[in-house]
Amino acid sequence: MLSISRLLRRFTGQKASKDTAKKRLQFSLIYDKLELNDTTLTDLQKDIVAVISNYFEINKDSLELKVKRDDNVTALVFNTPILQLKRKRA
Amino acid sequence: MEGKVIVITSGKGGVGKTTATSCIGAALALEGKRVAIVDMDIGLRNLDVVMGLENRIVFNIVDVVLERCKISQAAIRDRRIENLFLIPASQSDNKDVLTTSGVERVADQLRKEFDFIIMDSPAGIERGFENSIVGANEAIVICTPDVSAVRDADRVIGLLYSRSLTPKLIVNRIEPARVERGEMLSHEDVLEVLSIDLAGLVPMDEHVLISSNTGTPLVLQNESTAGQAFKRIARRLNGEADLPVQVPVCKMSMWNKISRTFGLKR
Ligand SMILES: Nc1ncnc2c1ncn2[C@@H]1O[C@H](COP(=O)(O)OP(=O)(O)OP(=O)(O)O)[C@@H](O)[C@H]1O
Numbered sequence: 001m002l003s004i005s006r007l008l009r010r011f012t013g014q015k016a017s018k019d020t021a022k023k024r025l026q027f028s029l030i031y032d033k034l035e036l037n038d039t040t041l042t043d044l045q046k047d048i049v050a051v052i053s054n055y056f057e058i059n060k061d062s063l064e065l066k067v068k069r070d071d072n073v074t075a076l077v078f079n080t081p082i083l084q085l086k087r088k089r090a
Numbered sequence: 091m092e093g094k095v096i097v098i099t100s101g102k103g104g105v106g107k108t109t110a111t112s113c114i115g116a117a118l119a120l121e122g123k124r125v126a127i128v129d130m131d132i133g134l135r136n137l138d139v140v141m142g143l144e145n146r147i148v149f150n151i152v153d154v155v156l157e158r159c160k161i162s163q164a165a166i167r168d169r170r171i172e173n174l175f176l177i178p179a180s181q182s183d184n185k186d187v188l189t190t191s192g193v194e195r196v197a198d199q200l201r202k203e204f205d206f207i208i209m210d211s212p213a214g215i216e217r218g219f220e221n222s223i224v225g226a227n228e229a230i231v232i233c234t235p236d237v238s239a240v241r242d243a244d245r246v247i248g249l250l251y252s253r254s255l256t257p258k259l260i261v262n263r264i265e266p267a268r269v270e271r272g273e274m275l276s277h278e279d280v281l282e283v284l285s286i287d288l289a290g291l292v293p294m295d296e297h298v299l300i301s302s303n304t305g306t307p308l309v310l311q312n313e314s315t316a317g318q319a320f321k322r323i324a325r326r327l328n329g330e331a332d333l334p335v336q337v338p339v340c341k342m343s344m345w346n347k348i349s350r351t352f353g354l355k356r
């Protein structure tokens with residue numbers, strides 16, 4: 001059913017505040033789920049260090065793992081200085 | 091046959107858990123079922139006053155879980171509605187006195203003595219929430235049509251799923267006139283955002299506050315639209331799964347609608 005107020009909104013091009021509410025909700029629910037908790041981050045960091053250490057010598061204390069948020073993307077940024085390449089033992 | 095434990099929960103506080111618990115419990119008892127309503131909001135008990143049974147408390151749910159009394163000693167019989175019992179919360183204890191294993195044991199005992207056990211969960215997602223869902227066979231999430239309540243509902247739905255419970259949703263305090271004007275999320279909006287099945291829709295209703303003032307059951311008032319909505323929810327829980335959901339409508343006259351739309355009236 002098309003109500004009078006909806007009809008009027010259509011004429012005036014005015015936006016219903018509930019549409020804004022819905023958009024904000026959909027957006028925040030997606031973001032809420034992307035939020036990583038501390039233990040997940042620490043575990044992830046350990047795993048990454050283990051994998052990288054197979055190939056490079058790294059300083060385990062100077063690395064940092066961050067979640068960076070932009071308007072449309074969420075990125076994981078892992079930063080570590082490489083000390084040297086590990087020699088593969090034959 | 092074993093009874094069913096249904097937990098009513100929300101995440102956000104003040105959205106209508108206690109109201110829903112008392113109404114659904116009373117309505118199920120009116121349908122002829124033997125019903126226990128359990129207040130799991132330890133330290134902040136409220137179900138007793140909403141139901142008008144606050145003067146008859148002797149033992150409480152903490153006493154039952156800690157085996158200081160039997161279920162039959164803690165369950166207060168409602169004298170107005172047959173087969174309706176309240177197990178109140180304790181007012182002095184802290185939420186941490188209960189253990190999940192203790193609550194599970196009591197839930198098993200309750201299932202043997204009642205057809206339905208409705209648990210009123212505290213707000214939040216901490217220990218008290220865990221305790222109220224641990225013994226549940228089914229869960230109902232309740233929210234109001236606003237951004238924060240729906241967001242919290244989403245969080246709670248996720249937590250329930252991770253405990254293998256598939257909840258159904260009640261949208262409470264719907265104001266049809268405002269939905270119509272586009273000022274309030276419609277139940278369709280809420281369902282789309284949460285992707286969950288509906289247990290029922292409950293309108294904003296002045297009778298809710300009035301009946302909680304006096305401690306009289308809302309479902310006994312035929313003129314209460316919320317009371318009638320909760321009755322239909324109870325029938326759906328009691329096997330009439332196909333009973334259609336009624337969408338709250340506004341009772342405004344056509345003239346009021348027109349004048350409001352054109353800004354003549356607020
Ligand atoms: N459909 C309704 N119409 C009008 N008022 C309502 C409705 N549902 C609930 N209320 C009112 O909202 C308030 C909060 O309700 P209630 O105590 O049931 O919420 P709650 O979720 O149990 O709160 P808490 O998280 O504090 O335990 C009460 O004053 C109640 O009367």
Ligand SMILES: [Mg+2]
Pocket residue numbers: 107108109131136210
């Ligand atoms: Mg409550």
